[in-house]
Amino acid sequence: MPMRLPHFRRIRTRLAVLYAGLFALVLFVIALMAQVMILENAKTSVRSELTTSGSVYDRIWALRSRALSDSADVLARDFGFRGAIASNDVPTIESALENLRSRARVSTAFIVMQDGAVIGEGDAALKDGISEIPYTLPGGRGSGITAIGDEAYRIIVAPVLAPVEIGWVVFAVHLDAAEMRTLEKLSAIPLTASVLHRDAGGAWRGTGAAPDTAMLQLAQQALSTRSAQPREIDTGEGSAIALAKPLPAIAEGEASVLLLRYPLARAMASFRPLQLGVLVTGLLGLLIVIAGSLRLAASISRPIAQLDDAAKRLETGDRIQVPVTGQDEIGRLAESFNAMSRGIFEREDRIAHMAFNDSLTGLPNRVFFREQLDRRLRRAATGDGFAILCLDLDGFKDINDTMGHPFGDRVLCSVGALLAETAPEAFVARLGGDEFALILPEGSDGEAARALGQKLVERMLRPVDVGDQQVLVGTSVGIALAPQDGDCADELIKNADLALYRAKHDGRGAYRFFEPDLDAQAQARRQLEIDLREALAEGQFHLHFQPIYAASGDRIVCFETLLRWNHPVRGAVGPDVFIPVAEECGLIGRMGEWVLNEACRHARAWDPAIRIAVNVSARQFRNPGLNASILQALANSGIDPKRLEIEITESIFLDDGGDTIAMLHSLRALGVRIALDDFGTGYSSLSYLRSFPFDKIKIDKSFVNDISRAADAEAIVHAILQLATALGMETTAEGVETQEQLDKLRSHGCDSIQGYLMSRPISAAEAGRLADTVAAAARAA
Numbered sequence: 001m002p003m004r005l006p007h008f009r010r011i012r013t014r015l016a017v018l019y020a021g022l023f024a025l026v027l028f029v030i031a032l033m034a035q036v037m038i039l040e041n042a043k044t045s046v047r048s049e050l051t052t053s054g055s056v057y058d059r060i061w062a063l064r065s066r067a068l069s070d071s072a073d074v075l076a077r078d079f080g081f082r083g084a085i086a087s088n089d090v091p092t093i094e095s096a097l098e099n100l101r102s103r104a105r106v107s108t109a110f111i112v113m114q115d116g117a118v119i120g121e122g123d124a125a126l127k128d129g130i131s132e133i134p135y136t137l138p139g140g141r142g143s144g145i146t147a148i149g150d151e152a153y154r155i156i157v158a159p160v161l162a163p164v165e166i167g168w169v170v171f172a173v174h175l176d177a178a179e180m181r182t183l184e185k186l187s188a189i190p191l192t193a194s195v196l197h198r199d200a201g202g203a204w205r206g207t208g209a210a211p212d213t214a215m216l217q218l219a220q221q222a223l224s225t226r227s228a229q230p231r232e233i234d235t236g237e238g239s240a241i242a243l244a245k246p247l248p249a250i251a252e253g254e255a256s257v258l259l260l261r262y263p264l265a266r267a268m269a270s271f272r273p274l275q276l277g278v279l280v281t282g283l284l285g286l287l288i289v290i291a292g293s294l295r296l297a298a299s300i301s302r303p304i305a306q307l308d309d310a311a312k313r314l315e316t317g318d319r320i321q322v323p324v325t326g327q328d329e330i331g332r333l334a335e336s337f338n339a340m341s342r343g344i345f346e347r348e349d350r351i352a353h354m355a356f357n358d359s360l361t362g363l364p365n366r367v368f369f370r371e372q373l374d375r376r377l378r379r380a381a382t383g384d385g386f387a388i389l390c391l392d393l394d395g396f397k398d399i400n401d402t403m404g405h406p407f408g409d410r411v412l413c414s415v416g417a418l419l420a421e422t423a424p425e426a427f428v429a430r431l432g433g434d435e436f437a438l439i440l441p442e443g444s445d446g447e448a449a450r451a452l453g454q455k456l457v458e459r460m461l462r463p464v465d466v467g468d469q470q471v472l473v474g475t476s477v478g479i480a481l482a483p484q485d486g487d488c489a490d491e492l493i494k495n496a497d498l499a500l501y502r503a504k505h506d507g508r509g510a511y512r513f514f515e516p517d518l519d520a521q522a523q524a525r526r527q528l529e530i531d532l533r534e535a536l537a538e539g540q541f542h543l544h545f546q547p548i549y550a551a552s553g554d555r556i557v558c559f560e561t562l563l564r565w566n567h568p569v570r571g572a573v574g575p576d577v578f579i580p581v582a583e584e585c586g587l588i589g590r591m592g593e594w595v596l597n598e599a600c601r602h603a604r605a606w607d608p609a610i611r612i613a614v615n616v617s618a619r620q621f622r623n624p625g626l627n628a629s630i631l632q633a634l635a636n637s638g639i640d641p642k643r644l645e646i647e648i649t650e651s652i653f654l655d656d657g658g659d660t661i662a663m664l665h666s667l668r669a670l671g672v673r674i675a676l677d678d679f680g681t682g683y684s685s686l687s688y689l690r691s692f693p694f695d696k697i698k699i700d701k702s703f704v705n706d707i708s709r710a711a712d713a714e715a716i717v718h719a720i721l722q723l724a725t726a727l728g729m730e731t732t733a734e735g736v737e738t739q740e741q742l743d744k745l746r747s748h749g750c751d752s753i754q755g756y757l758m759s760r761p762i763s764a765a766e767a768g769r770l771a772d773t774v775a776a777a778a779r780a781a
Contacts, residue, residue: 023289027282046241047230071104072158072169108172145256152197219257358430361416369429373489387449390496394474396434453511476503477511545767558611561599600637607775613645618652641671701735708740
């Protein structure tokens with residue numbers, strides 16, 4: 001079955017594969033030929049170098065033999081040395097041998113006597129072998145190679161004549177690996193030298209590397225032909241060029257060969273740059289051919305291929321622009337495609353920015369914040385924890401109400417930029433409204449969060465630049481630590497919000513850490529809010545009334561309305577518990593409207609001379625519908641507006657003095673009386689008295705309690721009463737519980753009295769009966 005070539009869908013790919021394949025084939029042939037040529041050149045060079053090194057070794061071997069023979073002859077001809085041998089003076093002989101060995105730089109020197117005795121230092125095996133050497137060497141030579149034991153030695157012999165031979169001076173040079181390394185160092189190329197020696201029994205021994213079959217064959221060939229020609233052999237370490245040079249042996253039947261080897265791997269090392277150059281050149285050529293073929297194909301198919309690819313990438317959401325290379329139909333099509341792509345990208349950018357960034361401040365929004373928080377929490381499960389800070393602006397609503405929402409938006413932008421500048425290492429987001437959040441980097445502990453919380457609070461105490469204006473905002477901060485305060489984003493944000501709520505509850509302008517009991521408190525508060533809503537729906541609230549008596553007699557001039565709640569499970573819940581919750585959750589408006597209507601309805605049955613007092617909180621006063629609620633309560637009950645007395649505290653002036661004064665004047669215009677409650681406990685009461693002519697001032701019970709035992713308290717009460725008289729305002733003293741307090745207040749001219757001394761708060765029915773009784777007594781009088 002014929003081989004089928006792969007089918008490519010793109011012209012550019014087909015051309016690239018075709019040209020690259022052809023070039024790769026040519027490159028392979030060239031590289032193969034180059035490798036063969038380089039290898040043959042390397043072998044020729046190695047053979048030449050081996051031949052030269054062999055000649056050098058021959059001369060070195062001969063020079064060394066001659067030098068050693070000359071040294072031995074000098075000693076053998078020395079008259080004193082011969083005399084020592086003749087007289088068998090062993091110490092003199094040994095001293096002369098030691099000097100000779102040192103001068104000749106040989107390891108062993110002996111004197112062999114006619115009777116075979118050996119004098120000199122050396123091991124026993126070497127001495128025994130020296131004594132068995134035939135000292136009349138073949139051919140009259142003075143040196144040769146022999147084997148003693150399993151080792152090969154180079155022996156130098158010089159006869160001692162007196163005048164006949166009486167002994168022989170013998171040098172023994174051990175042809176071991178160290179001697180071979182010394183010989184190798186004399187070569188200019190990195191050769192490996194070894195001596196192969198065959199003893200009379202035909203056994204081969206070697207120095208240096210152990211002889212293998214190829215070495216032995218080369219040695220035998222060199223001995224048989226008595227020639228030295230380099231040959232390539234395969235050794236256990238790879239291919240090598242080897243040269244075997246016959247050496248003279250001492251005994252008949254022995255043979256010695258000096259084997260020089262040059263591994264081809266070392267020979268080829270010098271050709272590696274050339275081989276690498278051929279390879280790099282070939283690869284570069286291949287790349288050039290591929291690039292050229294791609295360029296050629298691209299010039300033909302690029303416009304259509306680019307549009308096709310761009311359409312696919314645009315379908316998957318990639319951002320792509322097609323280059324316009326001409327003004328023909330394809331070029332105009334590319335321009336239209338680019339315009340369409342830009343439109344899609346711009347819409348996606350706007351959508352993505354709106355999805356993950358706040359449109360006003362440009363900061364990350366709640367969605368982006370939660371995603372970032374989820375990623376940090378996953379890393380915190382196996383690494384370092386971190387902290388988040390939730391904060392909102394303490395006075396932002398007042399800014400919106402007084403300066404307008406556009407200015408409030410500018411304040412939010414300035415605060416966002418200020419937060420990013422103050423905490424550059426943190427991830428800053430706007431969660432909505434005036435609420436911001438920060439995520440500190442991994443590894444941030446409670447101390448780092450504390451420092452940043454304090455820094456933010458202190459910075460927001462200073463004015464914030466909003467264009468060419470400055471505004472005081474202030475902030476409260478809640479801090480939660482991950483993962484101990486929450487291992488999911490919802491829980492961590494909730495706990496940071498709880499800490500923020502605690503910071504605002506503690507007076508604002510502060511930071512608080514989340515604590516486990518805050519969660520329990522928050523759950524209790526949420527349950528209380530639920531119960532409050534059920535109480536409003538099911539009518540669980542009722543009113544109590546505390547009478548206010550004229551100080552000069554027993555006549556009741558007013559009843560103060562007090563809201564009470566009897567929960568079916570909780571029992572009686574005090575106003576100090578549920579009123580703050582009602583204000584925070586927005587129920588205070590509905591509750592206040594109900595109280596107004598019920599109080600006026602009950603007052604309708606009382607003597608027309610008795611007024612009804614209703615407390616209105618600062619939160620209720622912010623509701624522009626308060627006037628309408630009061631009008632409706634008066635209309636439903638039909639009582640005279642002069643009988644309704646609205647009690648307020650100084651706190652309503654802290655938020656918006658101008659609007660507050662205007663509302664008070666509108667109520668006064670209806671005929672409703674206005675009383676300033678808890679007078680003297682605030683900060684700027686006198687300025688408020690100048691701003692609005694109140695009908696009544698109620699002296700706080702904290703002054704009344706000490707009036708009979710503290711001169712300063714009595715002086716303050718006296719001053720308040722004189723001030724009220726001068727301004728034409730009535731006065732009521734709260735918290736009167738003893739006759740002595742009553743007497744003091746009467747002596748200073750107080751108009752009316754309220755407290756347990758006269759009556760505790762009573763039910764609506766009891767208040768009606770008490771009002772009837774007092775009215776009847778007044779008519780009878």
